[in-house]
Amino acid sequence: MSLRFALLGLLTVSGPASGYDLTKLFESSINYAWQARHSQIYPELNKMAADGLITVEEEGPRGRKTYAITEEGARELRAWLIEREPSRSFRDEGALRAFLLPTLEPHEAAALLRAEAEAYGAKLAELEALHDLRAAQQTSHENAQFGKYALDLGIRQMRTIRDWARETADRIEGSSRS
């Protein structure tokens, strides 16, 4: 169900767009919080059009269909955000691995954590670069600030995991050396 609302949100902000556009918008915006492939997006758009949440505004070359959000679509998005109790249960493979770490030898666990810290550090750098880019564009696009809150959250989360991995590696190595 979330995919549907992510698409409505993108259409709200970017204006009319095709499935192809939306697939790329997905990648370049909420990618770190939600993912969707074109094989999931195209059927969903067809269902949404059937439900009256969006309309085909224009048909272009190569079978391109440009969708626009309808009033009903905007109402549904709003209702989803305001009325629906969000599912706060998340599934985090990194945390699961952390849970299983004590089944390994200390030096192995520490090495894994160092690698994790590095990977998350890299992701963090990516998001920070995106953040700076947005800040620079702030004056030109008024929509550039869209997703700012989410990006901030993403950055904080990456930082949290990276620091945890570092500190835990330190702690494990510290106690196994003694």
Place this chain on the structure above:
Amino acid sequence: MSLRFALLGLLTVSGPASGYDLTKLFESSINYAWQARHSQIYPELNKMAADGLITVEEEGPRGRKTYAITEEGARELRAWLIEREPSRSFRDEGALRAFLLPTLEPHEAAALLRAEAEAYGAKLAELEALHDLRAAQQTSHENAQFGKYALDLGIRQMRTIRDWARETADRIEGSSRS
């Protein structure tokens, strides 16, 4: 695939257990990082037994089957942790909602964030209580420390989201008041 390794991990630490036991262990340990219902666990255990990762060690009353991890199972768990590149992409409905927040009126967005902050604060308190409980038991169980790292990560993540929600609500209210 992750479920399989979560189960192998639980069997490693808690020793032989039934599907019923594992369902409850799941709930009381990794629940905040990974979830699984009995309807998913039972079929998976059967597949794992067929694959030789676990064996039925004992059959008790009421059709109870007690599973134990095999050497092959332990090898596979180790290989999964060490050799497999973890999937670092996660799906976070909270972050998605954050992304969509700018489609609402500022006061509505702020109210939602306040509710989020409260909900995550409550989850944080839960995990902190669990953490303290573990610390108290530390001397009695040697396995009590299992999952300590993951719990620490969970606590940090909850704190990150709660603080982000609070500060973002403040920021939105601050700028819309002017």
Place this chain on the structure above:
DNA sequence: ATCCGCATGTAACAGGTTACATGATTCA
């Protein structure tokens, strides 16, 4: 006797991924 908790399972469905499949347009 009756109720609660133990104990295991299956079926239908929803959401997602990977791979397969096709064809039009643009640009060099």
Place this chain on the structure above:
DNA sequence: TGAATCATGTAACCTGTTACATGCGGAT
């Protein structure tokens, strides 16, 4: 004319959730 990119779709499969279904054993 060949390659890259635009553009849309479908099918098979895996994972996970909800709901349905059944029966034993122990405690009061």
